[in-house]
Amino acid sequence: xxxxxxxxxxxxxxxxxxxxxxxxxxxxxxxxxxxxxxxxxxxxxxxxxxxxxxxxxxxxxxxxxxxxxxxxxxxxxxxxxxxxxxxxxxxxxxxxxxxxxxxxxxxxxxxxxxxxxxxxxxxxxxxxxxxxxxxxxxxxxxxxxxxxxxxxxxxxxxxxxxxxxxxxxxxxxxxxxxxxxxxxxxxxx
Amino acid sequence: xxxxxxxxxxxxxxxxxxxxxxxxxxxxxxxxxxxxxxxxxxxxxxxxxxxxxxxxxxxxxxxxxxxxxxxxxxxxxxxxxxxxxxxxxxxxxxxxxxxxxxxxxxxxxxxxxxxxxxxxxxxxxxxxxxxxxxxxxxxxxxxxxxxxxxxxxxxxxxxxxxxxxxxxxxxxxxxxxxxxxxxxxxxxx
DNA sequence: GCATTTGCCTAAGGGGTATAGGCAAATGCA
DNA sequence: TGCATTTGCCTATACCCCTTAGGCAAATGC
Numbered sequence: 001x002x003x004x005x006x007x008x009x010x011x012x013x014x015x016x017x018x019x020x021x022x023x024x025x026x027x028x029x030x031x032x033x034x035x036x037x038x039x040x041x042x043x044x045x046x047x048x049x050x051x052x053x054x055x056x057x058x059x060x061x062x063x064x065x066x067x068x069x070x071x072x073x074x075x076x077x078x079x080x081x082x083x084x085x086x087x088x089x090x091x092x093x094x095x096x097x098x099x100x101x102x103x104x105x106x107x108x109x110x111x112x113x114x115x116x117x118x119x120x121x122x123x124x125x126x127x128x129x130x131x132x133x134x135x136x137x138x139x140x141x142x143x144x145x146x147x148x149x150x151x152x153x154x155x156x157x158x159x160x161x162x163x164x165x166x167x168x169x170x171x172x173x174x175x176x177x178x179x180x181x182x183x184x185x186x187x188x189x
Numbered sequence: 190x191x192x193x194x195x196x197x198x199x200x201x202x203x204x205x206x207x208x209x210x211x212x213x214x215x216x217x218x219x220x221x222x223x224x225x226x227x228x229x230x231x232x233x234x235x236x237x238x239x240x241x242x243x244x245x246x247x248x249x250x251x252x253x254x255x256x257x258x259x260x261x262x263x264x265x266x267x268x269x270x271x272x273x274x275x276x277x278x279x280x281x282x283x284x285x286x287x288x289x290x291x292x293x294x295x296x297x298x299x300x301x302x303x304x305x306x307x308x309x310x311x312x313x314x315x316x317x318x319x320x321x322x323x324x325x326x327x328x329x330x331x332x333x334x335x336x337x338x339x340x341x342x343x344x345x346x347x348x349x350x351x352x353x354x355x356x357x358x359x360x361x362x363x364x365x366x367x368x369x370x371x372x373x374x375x376x377x378x
Numbered sequence: 379g380c381a382t383t384t385g386c387c388t389a390a391g392g393g394g395t396a397t398a399g400g401c402a403a404a405t406g407c408a
Numbered sequence: 409t410g411c412a413t414t415t416g417c418c419t420a421t422a423c424c425c426c427t428t429a430g431g432c433a434a435a436t437g438c
Contacts, residue, residue, distance in 0.1 A: 002403090003403070003404085003415095003416060003417070004416085004417075005416095006416075006417085028393095028394065028395090029394075029395070029396090030393075030394055030395080031394095038417070038418095039417070039418060039419080040394080040395080040396090041396080041397080041398095041417080041418070041419080041420095042416075042417045042418070043417095044395090044396070044397080045415085045416065045417080046416095049395080049396075050394085050395065050396090104347070106347050106348060109348075109351075112348070117349075136354075136355045136359070137363070139353070139354075139355060139360065140355075140359075140360045140363040140364060140367070141367075143341065143344075143350060143357075143360050143364070144337065144341075144360075144364050144367060146340070146344060146349070147336070147337050147340030147341035147344055147364070148333065148336050148337055148340055149340070150340040150343070150344060151335070151336030151337055151338070151339040151340020151341070151343070152332065152333075152336035152340070154339070154340070154343070155332075155335060155336060155339060158293070158295050159295060159298075159301070160306075160335070161332060162298075163298075164328070165325075165328075166325045166328060166329075168332075170325070170329075171328065171329045171332050171333075174326070174329045174378065175329060175332070175333050175336070177376050177378070178329070178330075178333060178371055178375065178376060180376075181371070181374070181375075181376040182367055182370065182371045185370070185374065186367065186370075187366050187367060187369075187370040189363070189366070191434090192384095192385060192386070192434070192435085193385085193386075194385095195385080195386085217424095217425065217426090218425075218426065218427090219424075219425055219426080220425095227386070227387095228386070228387060228388080229425080229426080229427090230386080230387070230388080230389095230427080230428085230429095231385075231386045231387070233426090233427070233428080234384085234385065234386080235385095238426080238427075239425085239426065239427090
């Protein structure tokens with residue numbers, strides 16, 4: 001019988017594509033086996049479990065998103081950098097909703113530490129170098145930016161803003177304006 | 190045989206409690222049946238499906254959260270109101286993580302329209318009456334506040350801010366300060 | 379007190395997860 | 409090139425969750 005050439009990496013990539021098509025929650029070992037025209041049990045030599053598969057997809061998405069962020073940030077500073085990173089998150093979520101959802105998977109501390117999660121925090125910190133913030137305000141601002149990016153994108157993706165004017169792209173760019181103004185004029189405690 | 194006295198409402202309440210204990214994703218018709226010491230099939234006279242049960246829990250949580258918001262907002266305005274509503278969301282998520290997760294369930298448009306979702310948007314709009322914003326900036330601001338509240342709370346709950354100083358309560362109150370400053374000084378387009 | 383309704387039950391089928399053990403294809407080495 | 413070993417995918421099996429159909433007994437209504 002001809003072998004399918006399964007690999008942990010191929011399974012994770014295919015899982016990411018499947019997530020974008022049907023949603024991350026619907027990514028299942030069985031569905032993936034069907035996609036490769038292979039029996040379910042065959043996948044268990046390559047991934048430890050369904051959870052392991054999903055974790056793999058999450059790490060993949062986190063890294064891919066961090067790569068896009070780094071690329072967008074190169075050569076930019078200040079508001080320009082802020083808008084660029086903001087758009088990376090929003091565009092990624094639009095193009096790859098399943099992967100974006102995967103990136104939100106709760107990871108156990110050890111896995112999280114080894115993930116690209118730290119790169120994301122570093123990118124936000126890099127943007128803040130264009131503004132005049134010192135600790136602990138810088139950390140507060142990192143958390144605020146993370147919250148806005150994640151919150152907005154997930155509400156928009158979840159349909160929370162649908163069917164209402166003005167359009168969400170307009171709001172997004174005004175929010176970036178507002179964040180820029182806030183960072184330039186961060187209130188004293 | 191003694192009847193258990195099942196009711197749609199009792200099932201949804203118990204489902205909400207179960208969600209807080211084991212996580213919303215682990216709320217299952219089977220688990221609920223075990224909790225009532227009843228056979229699984231018995232629940233299907235009260236809820237249409239597993240999805241219907243989860244939707245019920247989501248609507249319950251959305252309404253409960255809106256009630257808390259209304260109560261907190263009564264008699265407050267300006268930054269005081271802003272901080273009060275912000276804390277309602279954060280405290281609810283801390284006390285009832287499963288219900289908070291349930292409130293994030295994506296609802297179909299008809300169900301969403303009949304939910305307490307609209308009350309949430311109205312509460313945020315009410316806060317903005319204490320600031321000097323006109324449309325469309327008011328809508329942009331509503332979306333920003335929603336994004337920050339939801340984003341911060343879900344990142345904090347997901348462990349995104351863990352193991353790092355300063356503590357998250359401190360950041361939260363500084364973020365409320367920052368939002369207040371931003372709303373008082375919203376940038377022109 | 380009896381008929382009707384209601385509530386929970388048993389039975390059964392379908393899909394996902396996971397493990398054990400088997401056979402054949404690929405690989406490595408003389 | 410031929411044989412032994414390793415590797416990859418398979419069948420079989422068991423368990424859990426979801427869902428529907430149909431049955432019997434408790435509660436309700438007249």
